[in-house]
Amino acid sequence: MTSTMDKSAQPDHEDPAGAANLPTGTAPAQADPADEPDVAADTGRAGEAGEDASTASEPNADEARRHLLHDREAEYDTIVWADPDEVVIAENVRVDNATADATTTANLKALGVRVATNGYRADDGTIMITQGQRRVLNARRAGVPVPVWMQAPPPADERKAAIERIVGQMSENDVRVAMTLADTYRGMQQLAAFDLTPKAIARKLARGKGGTTYVENVFTAGASELATKAAERYDLDLVQAATIAEFDNAGDTSTATDLLRLALEQPNNFEVYANVKRTERADAARKEQLTEQLTHDLTGAGIVIFDRTLDPYSGPARTLDRLRPTPDATSDTALIPAGHASCPGHGAWIEEDTSDDGETVMVAVYGCRDFVAHGHALQHAPAGCADFTPAAVAAAETPPTEQEFEAAADAAAQAERTRRSTSIIRRWVIANNKDWDGAVVKRRKWLGEVFAQRSTAPTGSHVFLALHKANSTKALQYVLERGHDLARELLGLQPGYTHSTDLADKIAAAKPSKATVYDVFLTLCAMEQRIARNAWRNPTPEDQDYLRVLTRWGYKASDVELKVLDPEREDDVIAAALGDPAPAAQPHQAEEGSDDEDSEGDTEEDGPHGTEHGEEPVEDPRPESSGDTHHDAAEFDANSTEDSEPDDPTDLEVVSAA
Numbered sequence: 001m002t003s004t005m006d007k008s009a010q011p012d013h014e015d016p017a018g019a020a021n022l023p024t025g026t027a028p029a030q031a032d033p034a035d036e037p038d039v040a041a042d043t044g045r046a047g048e049a050g051e052d053a054s055t056a057s058e059p060n061a062d063e064a065r066r067h068l069l070h071d072r073e074a075e076y077d078t079i080v081w082a083d084p085d086e087v088v089i090a091e092n093v094r095v096d097n098a099t100a101d102a103t104t105t106a107n108l109k110a111l112g113v114r115v116a117t118n119g120y121r122a123d124d125g126t127i128m129i130t131q132g133q134r135r136v137l138n139a140r141r142a143g144v145p146v147p148v149w150m151q152a153p154p155p156a157d158e159r160k161a162a163i164e165r166i167v168g169q170m171s172e173n174d175v176r177v178a179m180t181l182a183d184t185y186r187g188m189q190q191l192a193a194f195d196l197t198p199k200a201i202a203r204k205l206a207r208g209k210g211g212t213t214y215v216e217n218v219f220t221a222g223a224s225e226l227a228t229k230a231a232e233r234y235d236l237d238l239v240q241a242a243t244i245a246e247f248d249n250a251g252d253t254s255t256a257t258d259l260l261r262l263a264l265e266q267p268n269n270f271e272v273y274a275n276v277k278r279t280e281r282a283d284a285a286r287k288e289q290l291t292e293q294l295t296h297d298l299t300g301a302g303i304v305i306f307d308r309t310l311d312p313y314s315g316p317a318r319t320l321d322r323l324r325p326t327p328d329a330t331s332d333t334a335l336i337p338a339g340h341a342s343c344p345g346h347g348a349w350i351e352e353d354t355s356d357d358g359e360t361v362m363v364a365v366y367g368c369r370d371f372v373a374h375g376h377a378l379q380h381a382p383a384g385c386a387d388f389t390p391a392a393v394a395a396a397e398t399p400p401t402e403q404e405f406e407a408a409a410d411a412a413a414q415a416e417r418t419r420r421s422t423s424i425i426r427r428w429v430i431a432n433n434k435d436w437d438g439a440v441v442k443r444r445k446w447l448g449e450v451f452a453q454r455s456t457a458p459t460g461s462h463v464f465l466a467l468h469k470a471n472s473t474k475a476l477q478y479v480l481e482r483g484h485d486l487a488r489e490l491l492g493l494q495p496g497y498t499h500s501t502d503l504a505d506k507i508a509a510a511k512p513s514k515a516t517v518y519d520v521f522l523t524l525c526a527m528e529q530r531i532a533r534n535a536w537r538n539p540t541p542e543d544q545d546y547l548r549v550l551t552r553w554g555y556k557a558s559d560v561e562l563k564v565l566d567p568e569r570e571d572d573v574i575a576a577a578l579g580d581p582a583p584a585a586q587p588h589q590a591e592e593g594s595d596d597e598d599s600e601g602d603t604e605e606d607g608p609h610g611t612e613h614g615e616e617p618v619e620d621p622r623p624e625s626s627g628d629t630h631h632d633a634a635e636f637d638a639n640s641t642e643d644s645e646p647d648d649p650t651d652l653e654v655v656s657a658a
Contacts, residue, residue, distance in 0.1 A: 072121055075150040079116055080127065084139040084146045087119065087127040090165070100137040103208055108135075109142040110206035116147040118168070120154070130154075130165055181231045181241060185222025188215060217242035224248040230260050240267075243274050252281070272558040275438030283360045287352065290362040294350055298364060304347035306367065312349060316370040318378070319349075323368060327377040327386050327396070331411065335376065337366040343376075345369035354430045380412035388412070417578075424577045425570055432536050435560040446555050447524060448490030457516040458553045468523050473542060475526040487525035524550070536563040 092098065117132025127148055129136055139146040154161035179187075191201050198219065202211030217238050221227045224245030231241040240263045248256035255277045262270045298305055306312075312319045323335045340346050345368040353363045368374055377386040382405050384396035393399050400408065468476055479486070484503060485495060493502045507518045527546040535543040547564045551557050574580070 073152075075121070076152055078150055079147045080119075080150050081145045082127050082148050084136050084144075087129050087136060087146065087148065088122075089133045089136055090119075090128045090130050092130075092133050098133055098137075100134070100141045104134070104138045105141045106208040107206040108138050108144055112144050113139050113146050116149040118151055119148040120151045122153070131168055180228075181218070181221055181238070182228045184218055185228070188218055188222070192219075214238065220249070221245040224256075226253070226256055226260075230263075234260075234264060236260075236263055240270060243270070246274075247277065250281070252277070266559070268556045269558045271442040272435055272438040272560065275441045276434050279434070279437065287360055287362060290360075291350060294362050294364060298348060298350075303341075303364075304369075306347045306349045306369070308349075310349075310369065312365070312367050316372060317367055318371050318376075319365055319367040322379055323371050323376045324379050324381075325377075326375055327381070327384050327392075329377070330383075331380050340366065340368065343368060343374050345371070345374045378412070380408055380415055382408040420578070421574045424574050428570075428573050429537070432560055432563070433533060435558070436533055436536055439558050439561050442558065443550070443555070443561070444486075444490060444528065447521065447528065451524065451553070451555075452491060452517070452521045454517045456513045457520050460552075461516060461520045464549060465519055465523060473526075475530040475542065476523065478530055479522070479526040484522055484525065486529050487522050490525065536560050537567060539564045539567060 113135055115132075115135070117129050117135050119127050119129045119132075122128050127150075129148065130151070132146075136146055154164060188201055191204065196204065198215040199212045202215045205211065205215075207214050221231065221238060221241035221244075224241075226248045227236075227241045227245035230236055230244060231238075236244070240259075244256045244259045244263070247253075247259065259270060259274060262273055295305060306317070310317045320335045320337060320340055324331060324333045325335050325339070337346075346366070347369060348364040348366045351363055351365050353361050355361050368376055371377070372386045372392075378388070381387050382393065382396070382400035384398055385392040385400065385408075386395075388405075388409065393405070488503050489495060491503070491506070493506070507515050510518060524546075527542065531543050531546060532538075532540075539547075543564055547557060547561060
């Protein structure tokens with residue numbers, strides 16, 4: 001079944017290079033088979049007349065051929081609507097991705113094929129498709145007719161015909177320029193102006209599953225000039241652009257530019273970093289409320305609140321944990337808030353801290369505005385001295401000997417190193433725990449939206465499943481008692497053990513290959529539920545097996561997750577922060593069921609200051625370098641109109657998610 005019409009000039013994302021300027025015409029109409037010349041019948045009738053009719057048959061056959069040629073030529077540069085199952089796809093240079101896909105099929109089923117393919121009629125009348133094979137394949141699956149822009153048959157010279165075909169097919173794919181994010185955004189804005197919701201726009205555009213999320217991401221990304229320009233310059237995907245725009249539109253340009261760098265250089269950390277920043281943003285209002293409450297409590301108790309212009313690590317001010325009551329007091333005599341409350345220099349800094357369960361809290365860190373003026377001394381200063389300065393030594397009733405001074409200096413340096421090491425490890429644990437929490441979101445999203453949607457299980461699945469059943473792993477024992485609650489959650493099923501039958505029904509209705517996917521998925525979810533928050537620090541063999549199989553089956557692990565396979569050692573972390581030579585490596589001992597998964601060095605000596613202000617200066621008159629460096633953010637100018645790209649976008653400095 002074919003019909004002839006002139007081609008509509010409506011382009012879309014599948015517009016072939018040469019099909020944009022075709023003549024317009026009427027809507028497709030059904031063709032009458034009777035209109036086609038019956039060449040065989042005419043030839044047969046002529047033959048039935050015998051030898052006497054031989055002289056008449058030749059003119060009749062020639063006339064039929066002339067009519068046929070005339071009809072074929074009349075089709076040139078018109079549109080013939082054809083059954084996609086009846087056309088033949090000619091040889092094509094495109095082999096990769098030359099298949100139907102669910103999104104395009106759904107689009108064609110809803111809206112039809114709006115851009116013509118190119119083709120010609122073979123000698124037997126069959127339509128041969130030279131350009132547009134994916135449109136034909138998707139039209140077959142969608143069950144809709146396909147328009148064919150009819151061309152003259154290829155030259156008889158096979159070499160010349162092949163060259164023309166290859167050039168046409170390559171140019172059709174190579175010269176396409178997709179719509180920019182900004183253009184897509186403007187188009188959707190125009191649809192929204194007609195009171196269409198994102199869901200309605202997705203339905204109108206036949207975006208299929210996930211269409212509403214796609215439209216919402218376009219609206220989010222399109223509203224940010226930074227995101228739209230970055231998407232065009234660096235070929236970001238829509239999710240990355242929308243995530244960058246999410247923070248840029250909220251006024252957090254710093255995080256937005258950090259995310260851009262991660263998208264370019266460390267895409268495996270992109271989603272984790274975004275999740276961490278979302279958590280921090282959600283905590284901001286709570287922190288403000290806690291600060292207001294603590295300020296109210298301190299002020300009501302008559303305690304002066306110090307601001308950050310008063311440095312608690314150098315100059316006249318110090319936190320109380322670094323002081324002893326008087327120069328004559330021994331170094332182990334603590335100066336506590338209750339005993340210091342009557343001092344004219346008494347006050348407190350309000351600092352952010354993190355509790356052992358990862359929750360942000362605000363704390364009061366007490367100190368003295370001017371410890372020397374108010375008669376106090378540094379905790380490890382020489383006996384009788386307020387500090388290590390020559391003036392303090394000279395003012396002592398009994399000045400320390402050189403040996404006593406050196407011993408005091410050594411004690412101060414060791415105490416400060418211990419304090420800083422504790423602070424370094426605490427910050428290391430807090431930062432990695434935050435990253436781990438962000439990675440959990442990413443990992444579970446992959447399990448539910450990527451792995452569970454597979455139609456066949458990955459290579460090695462059967463051995464993987466058999467080993468876990470044979471070993472009766474703790475992960476399987478754990479979830480079997482709880483009805484696979486995480487797996488049901490990721491599949492969008494009802495929570496609660498009593499609803500486990502819906503999962504069983506889903507598996508029972510699946511094809512055998514899909515049922516195996518569900519079997520592997522349930523086991524992976526069991527391992528996901530059992531992996532500890534501190535697995536990046538103290539992984540069990542089962543934790544490491546889990547990360548290995550995920551990465552082998554396509555999961556892009558972030559840096560903090562890769563630490564499960566190659567954990568850092570505390571000594572190395574401390575040495576790196578302090579600028580020390582790396583200590584000799586020792587075998588890592590993974591202790592299953594370790595109780596330190598949330599241990600963050602929360603001791604009385606370890607204050608929160610290090611998390612806010614970097615490495616603390618050493619009190620010793622012979623200070624050690626912290627080895628810290630400051631990374632300035634590379635600027636991305638969203639208002640730039642320059643089209644030139646950086647010589648190497650990877651030259652942009654990246655702020656690690658950790």
